Amino acid sequence: MMPNTAPILVLDSGLGGLTVVRALQKVLPREEIIYFGDTARLPYGSKTAETVTTFVRQIIQYAQPLHPKHVVIACNTATALALTTLRPMFPHLTISGVIEPGARAAVEAAGAVEQPVIGVIATEATVHSKAYDRAILRRRNRARVLLRPTPLLVPLIEEGRPADDPVVKLALKQYLGPLMRRNMDVLVLGCTHYPILKDLIQQIVGENVRVIDSAERCADDVARRLAGANLLRPVPSVATGSSADSVAMDALDSVEPDLRCFVTDNAPRFRTLATRFLGVEVAEPELVSPDDLYAQPALVAPVRQAG
Ligand code: DGL
Numbered sequence: 001m002m003p004n005t006a007p008i009l010v011l012d013s014g015l016g017g018l019t020v021v022r023a024l025q026k027v028l029p030r031e032e033i034i035y036f037g038d039t040a041r042l043p044y045g046s047k048t049a050e051t052v053t054t055f056v057r058q059i060i061q062y063a064q065p066l067h068p069k070h071v072v073i074a075c076n077t078a079t080a081l082a083l084t085t086l087r088p089m090f091p092h093l094t095i096s097g098v099i100e101p102g103a104r105a106a107v108e109a110a111g112a113v114e115q116p117v118i119g120v121i122a123t124e125a126t127v128h129s130k131a132y133d134r135a136i137l138r139r140r141n142r143a144r145v146l147l148r149p150t151p152l153l154v155p156l157i158e159e160g161r162p163a164d165d166p167v168v169k170l171a172l173k174q175y176l177g178p179l180m181r182r183n184m185d186v187l188v189l190g191c192t193h194y195p196i197l198k199d200l201i202q203q204i205v206g207e208n209v210r211v212i213d214s215a216e217r218c219a220d221d222v223a224r225r226l227a228g229a230n231l232l233r234p235v236p237s238v239a240t241g242s243s244a245d246s247v248a249m250d251a252l253d254s255v256e257p258d259l260r261c262f263v264t265d266n267a268p269r270f271r272t273l274a275t276r277f278l279g280v281e282v283a284e285p286e287l288v289s290p291d292d293l294y295a296q297p298a299l300v301a302p303v304r305q306a307g
Contacts, residue, residue: 002069004231007032009068013042016193017074023219030233032258040265044077045123053082058293071095077123080131101221102214103135109186109210117144119179122190124149150175157193163200188212261285
């Protein structure tokens with residue numbers, strides 16, 4: 001049986017999945033998180049389903065010796081293109097993504113509006129997959145879903161450009177303008193990189209548009225799944241009535257989030273940007289060569305039981 005102290009594996013093409021890590025650390029501060037950023041092969045958003053599925057399969061396979069209790073595909077592109085293909089490849093693992101929680105939150109945010117206009121900004125691959133349209137329309141078939149690919153945003157964010165950078169502002173205004181002219185009720189940030197710019201995006205679209213952060217919703221979904229499977233890391237027990245109580249309680253309050261990172265290229269650069277983004281010192285990530293990912297043995301297909 002899987003121990004509840006096992007880590008959670010979170011993966012993305014680069015920095016973007018750290019928005020999910022940040023949200024997970026907020027809702028599940030005691031969990032150990034292993035983060036894998038595939039920085040050598042970023043971006044995923046312009047690649048085919050076959051390629052992205054291969055990359056993510058290799059990462060999950062590589063992380064197997066760390067025995068994760070759950071895998072979070074903290075990438076909308078990989079969720080859209082690869083999640084359903086990957087699940088049967090790892091039948092002993094639970095794997096979740098970002099799109100279903102994001103779509104659910106968008107529909108909830110639309111509230112009682114009869115024909116809500118829901119905008120989604122995402123990578124080209126996510127937009128073309130139609131995964132968001134399907135997930136939203138399944139829940140609210142009268143919604144109007146407007147999808148907009150925003151391919152410049154991931155490279156700008158990975159470059160470490162801040163929200164007050166004029167190029168970032170210009171790109172966002174150009175991308176969001178056509179959606180704003182259609183009177184959006186809700187805007188989904190359909191790429192885990194984009195919540196890094198959430199405040200600026202909210203400022204541009206105005207306070208009448210509900211901006212949905214798919215990373216936060218994904219973290220809530222993971223918390224629910226782990227609680228449902230009885231896999232939440234237990235709170236250390238504190239003996240009551242002893243003089244050591246207050247010291248022990250202080251220790252519980254100051255629990256440090258436990259994060260171990262792996263990247264496929266330029267670990268020092270990732271460390272600098274991750275430290276800036278998470279607001280706490282992040283240790284130098286371990287470097288994994290893509291050659292090592294490709295050199296792994298082929299997965300043995302799960303044997304289906306007859307009957
Ligand atoms: N952060 C990812 C997403 O949510 C991928 C960005 C990319 O590599 O293009 O789609």
